[in-house]
Amino acid sequence: MAVANGSDAEAPAVTVTGTRTVAPANNSCTLATFDLPYITFYYNQKLLLYRTPAAGFPDAVARMTAALADALRVFYPLAGRIRQDADGALAVEGDQGAEVVEAEAEGVSVDDLAGGDCGQEAERVMQHLVPYTGVMNLEGLHRPLLAVQLTKLKDGLAVGCAFNHAVLDGTSTWHFMSSWAELCRAGGGAPSLLPMHDRALARSVRVRLELPASAEAHEKTDPNGPKKTLVARVFSFPEATVARIKAAANAALPPCAKPFSTFQSLGAHIWRAVSRARGLGPSDITAFAVFADCRSRLDPVLPPAYFGNLIQAVFTGVPAGMLLGGPPELAAGLLQKAIDEHDAAAVTRRLEEYEAAPKLFHYSDAGPNCVAVGSSPRFKVYDVDFGLGRPERVRSGGNNKFDGMVYLYPGRGGDGGIDVELALQAEPMQRLQKDHDFLLQPN
Template sequence: MAVENQPAPVTVTATRTVAPATNRCTLATFDLPYITFYYNQKLLLYRTPAAAAAFPDAVARMTAALADALRVFYPLAGRIRQVADGALAVEGHEGAEVVEAEAEGVSVVDLAEGDCAEEAERVMQHLVPYTGVMNLEGLRRPLLAVQFTKLKDGLAVGCAFNHAVLDGTSTWHFMSSWAELCRSASGAPSVLPIHDRSLARSVRVRLDLPASAEAHEKTDPNGPKKVLVARVFSFPEATVGRIKAVANAALPPGAKPFSTFQSLGAHIWRAISRARGLGPSDITAFAVFADCRSRLNPPLPAAYFGNLIQAVFTGVPAGMLLGGPPELAAGLLQKAIDEHDAAAVNRRLEEYEAAPKLFHYSDAGPNCVAVGSSPRFKVYDVDFGFGRPERVRSGGNNKFDGMVYLYPGRGGDGGIDMELALQPEAMQKLEEDGNFLQQAAA
C-alpha cells in the first residue's frame, strides 16, 4: 500500500541469480487457473545479532542453503514455457532471483507490532519483491524471488512465489525445508517433495495467454481494482474457543460439530457482511481455497509439490445470513466443504478442461469473502538458525476486496491471526463493530 511521492525506506544493494540443474514438469489442470493471479508474497521478520557481520553472514548462509533447496525443489528455479500443443510446462535452470537491501531506519518491532499503522504497511510493501507481477510473467521472470533486507535490529525475508507453480502447502514445505538446510549440513531436507504432477491430473490443456498483465486486466468487465486497506486481527485461543462454542451450542444431539475453521469463518463472514452494509436481498458468497490432497481418490500426500487447491463456494442472501443465528452460517460452510469430495473435484477439473478460462478477481462476485492460507501451516517454525520469526505476513498481491489470509497466532498458543483486505469505509465499520471487536482485538 505504497504512498505516492514519498521516498522508499528500503535501498536495494545487490541482486543475483541462484540456480540448480535443468529439469522439466508439465503444469496440471489444478495449476492453470492461477496463471492470471499474482505472485504469492510472504514476509518473515527475524531478530538477529547486532554485529556488523551478522547480516552478510546470514545472507551468505541462507543463499547457500537456497541453492541446495532449489536442487530438490527444482521447479522454482525454472521458467514457464508454452510448448507446441499450447500446454504449459516448467523447465530450465535459470534460477531464483536474490535481492539484498537495507532499511536500517526500520526496526523489527515497528513492523511486527505495527499491523494497523499505515506507515508499517507502506514499508512492508518494499520488503517483498514482485509486487504487481502476474504469474504469467513466469514465462520471462524467475518463479521465485527472495529479498533479504537488513533492518535496524534484524532481518526481513521477503519471498514471491509464482502461484501457477505451487500452493500454500507446497510453499511452506519449501520454506521449512530451506530453513532446515540452513541449520544443517545434510544436503537434503527430511521430507522430499513429490514432483510427478500426473498423479493429480495428466490431461494437457491449451491456454491462450494474454500478451501482458495489463492486457488481461483490460478484459475485466468490472473495471479497475478498488482502493483497499489491509489490517490484521488477532483471535486468542480462548476467543477462538468461545466462537466455536457459540456456533455449536444449538446443535441437536448427534449432529456433526462445526470445526474451528467453520465457526470462525462464519463469524468473519457475518461481520464483513454487516460492515459492507448489504441489503437483505444482496447475495454474499464465501469461498475457501480448499486443499484437495486428501479429497482425491486415491489421496495424495502433503509432500506433493504443486497446486492442489480449489475454491469452494457457498452463497446466501445477506438478510438470511445476518438474520439467522451463527450456526446457520457455519452450517452452510460445513455443507459446502463436506460436499467437495473426489467426484466434485473431478467435475471442476473436467469443466475447466472443457472450457479453459483466464480468471479475474471480480469473478468471485461483489460481496465475496474468500479465505486462503491456513492456521495449520507451521509458519513460525521456519527457523534459519536465529530463532522463530517475530511476525509472518502476506504481501500486497492477491488482496482483492474481502480476501482473508489465516495464520497461526504469533504467540504459538493456539490463537489465529486474520489478515484482511477491504474497502476503506467497510474496514472502518468493521473496526467499530462491537460484536466483532469484543472477540477480536486489532
Template sequence: MAEEADKVTKVKITSKTHVRPSKTIGKNECQLVTFDLPYVAFYYNQKLLIYGGGQDEFKENVEKLKEGLKVVLEDFYQLAGRLGKDDEGVFRVEYDDEMDGVEVSEAVADEISVGDLTVEEGTGALKDLIPYNGILNLEGLRRPLLAIQLTKLKDGLAMGLAFNHAILDGTATWHFMSSWAQICTGSPSISAQPFLERTKVRDTRMKLDLSLPPDPVAASAESNGEAKQQEPKLREKVFRFPESAVDKIKSTVNANPPPDGAKPFSTFQSLAVHVWRHVTHARNLRPEDYTVFTVFADCRKRVEPPMPETYFGNLIQAIFTVTAAGLLSANPPEFGALLIQKAIDAHDAKAIDARNKEWEQSPKVFQFKDAGVNCVAVGSSPRFKVYDVDFGFGKPESVRSGSNNRFDGMVYLYQGKSGGRSIDVEITLEASAMERLENDKEFLMEV
C-alpha cells in the first residue's frame, strides 16, 4: 500500500481552464424539483474512465475533447452553470454566458500505467486522478457543476469527472458522456437531445434551509484526522461476474419460483439477492439483526405521465426492503429475490407521488445512514453502456467510481468489461467483512 500511496503523489496538475458552450445561450434558470433536492448534501458524483493509448498525442486529444465539450454543452448547458437560489430561497440551476463554465484540468502522471489503475482493489490510487474529492453538491453555489481532469499516463489517458449530483443522476450522466463522445468522433450533432424541463415532472417549490459550509480546503487539515480515527476501515473491490456466472445466478434463483405465481426474477433481482445474502453472511450478523436492501431506481417510466429517457436531472428514488439476517440466510435465494421484486413492483406512480408529498411536508437531505441498518445499497446500472464511450482513441480499459459517496454496503453495478451479459460489481465494505467475502467461494461462483 505504501507503493500505491507513493504513486498517488506523482500526479501533477499542469493547467486548469474553463470551457463554455460554443454558442450564445443567454440567461437561463431552472428550479430544482423534489427529485433533485434530497441530494444537495451528497458529494459530487465521481467517475473515472481509463484509456489505453492516446498518451503520445495527449495535447491533441485534450484539445479535441475541449472542442467537443464546447459543442455538446450547447445542449447540456446546465452543466456549465452554477447552483443558485431565487428570492424565496428555492434552489435552481442558473446559467448565463458570463459564467466560467466547466472546469478542465490537465495533469501528468508519467510513472503510473494503465495496469496500475485497472486492478480490482481500492480507490486510493484513483483519488488524485479525479477532481473534487470530499466536495458537497452544495458547493455548486460557488464551484462549477462539472469538473474534469485529463491525466497523461505512462501508456494511456485517465479521464476523471465530478458531476454535481444535485442536478443529474446516472442516466443523465451517461447520456451526456455518450453525446460528448459522439461529437468527438465526428457526428455533427447528438442523437438524443436532453429534456431540460424539470418542472414537467414535479412543479413544487421547496425551500431548504441549507447554508454553504466553510471552504473544505481550509477546514480539512484539522477535521480529517479525527474523523478518520473514528470511522471503521473500509475497503473497495470490484468483483467481475462473466455472463456464464450471471446466467447461473439467475437460473439458480429462478429454479424454484414462488408458489403464488410470481413472474420470473430479472437479472438485476437475481444478482441483487446474491450480493445481499453473501454480504449479510460476511458481516457475521446475528439472526435477529435487521438488514436493508436499497436500490436507487430510475423513475422515468414509472411517473405519470412518463418522462423521456433523455430527461436531464435526477429522476431516481430509493426503494427499501428489510428482513432479518437469519431469514435471509436460512431461506433459499428466491425468498430475498421476491422481497426485492415486490418492493420494486410496488413503486409505481402512486407510491412515487406519496413519497414526494411525504418529503415535501418534512424535507430532509440524504445522509449515508439513511440507506438503512446493515444495508446493501445499489447505485448505477449495468444498462449504462459505459464501455462504449469512445472519444476517438479507443474504448475504456476500466470504468470506476471515485471515493465520494461511499459507505459500508455501497454497491455500484457496471456493464462488464468482457461484454455480453457480464456485470462488474464494485463493493465497499468494512475491511474484515470484505476479507470474508473474498474467501466466499459460493459468492465468487467458484463452485
C-alpha cells in the first residue's frame, strides 16, 4: 500500500510491507487522575533515525520485534486497551497487543531527514514514518495503545512510535524505549530498571468522564475553531550558546539570589523570541506552560520508574510589553517562580479541582499566544541503542503540535547542546528564523 506524501508526489513514497500484533499476558491497571486530562490529546509520536546497511533490515526487524514482545511483558499497560465501565471510570485492560508495521522508503536517506533544518519536504516524509497521525487518545478504546513502524531507508532504519498519552508521559516513554533497546541488545531477559505499575501511589480516585464520540466531535466543540496550518523547525543550540543564554539571564542577579536553571533561562529566551516573532502588542497577554514532572513534587515522592502520567501543566502569563521590554531575568524569574510554587500542595489542589469538575481539554486551553514546553533535554534519547548505534536524530511527529508547542531534546553530541523543536504559524516562523537575537548569530 503506497502512502502519498502531502500533495501528489511531492516527496518519495513510503510503502507499508507488513503489519503484525505483538502481545503479552493479560494484565490491567486503573488510570489515575494524572492520566485523564490527556484523553483528548493525541498519541505522542517519536521518530528515531539510525544509520545501518539496508541489507541488515530484516534481521533488525526480527530482533526488535522479539525484544518488543519481551518489553511488553514488563510494560504490560502498553499492550492493553482503554476500557470505560458503567460508572464512566477508565482503566487499561487486556492483552490485545501493540501494532508493528513494516514499511519501505528506499528513496530516502538518513541525511535527508537528520539535518538541523531539513525543510518542509522532509517534514512531510517524516509524518509517514510514524503511525497514528491524527489519532486521539480516546481511540485507545478500540486501537492499540502502542504502534511501532519500522521503515527501511536507503541507508538506514526509521523507528516511528505512537504512544497513547493517556497511559504514559515523557519520563515513562523514554524508560520504555531505553528498556526495549536494552532487551534488543541483550537478546531477552529483563530490563535493568523495572517499571512501577501501582497507579494508586499517585492517586486512587475514580473519575467519571463523558467522552465524545470521536476526535472530530471533540474538535468541533473548540471555541477557537479549527487548527491553524503550522510549520515545524528544529533549532540546534550548541553548548556554548546555551551557556551564553544562561549567563545572560543570571548576569544581573544579586549574589544571594537563587540562580536560574538552564531550562528557565532557555525557556525565557524562547518565550521572548516567539513573542517578538508573533508581533504581539504591548498589552497582548502571552502565556508560558511547562509540563512539569511531579514525581519529585509529591509527598512522598515517587521514583522515575513510576509508569504512567505524573505531569501537570504549570502556567504563567504576562503582557508582551512587559516581557519584551524587561531584561532576560524578568522572564526567567516568572518561570522560576511558577515552577517553584508548584509543590505537593499545589499538585494536590490541581488534582482535586479536576476530580470535582472533569474537563475534556482543547489546545486553546493553554492560553493566549502560548509557548508550551514538553519533553526535556534530560531525557537520554540518544542512548536508545538497539544494537544499531546511537540514533542520528530524534524527532517528534506531527501530533500534539499546536501553535507555540516546543519539544526540547539533548543535542546528539552529548556535550550540553539542546535541540529546540518548535511549531509556529508560517509568518512568525519566517521572522523567527531571521531573528539574530534568538539564534545568537552575528548580523
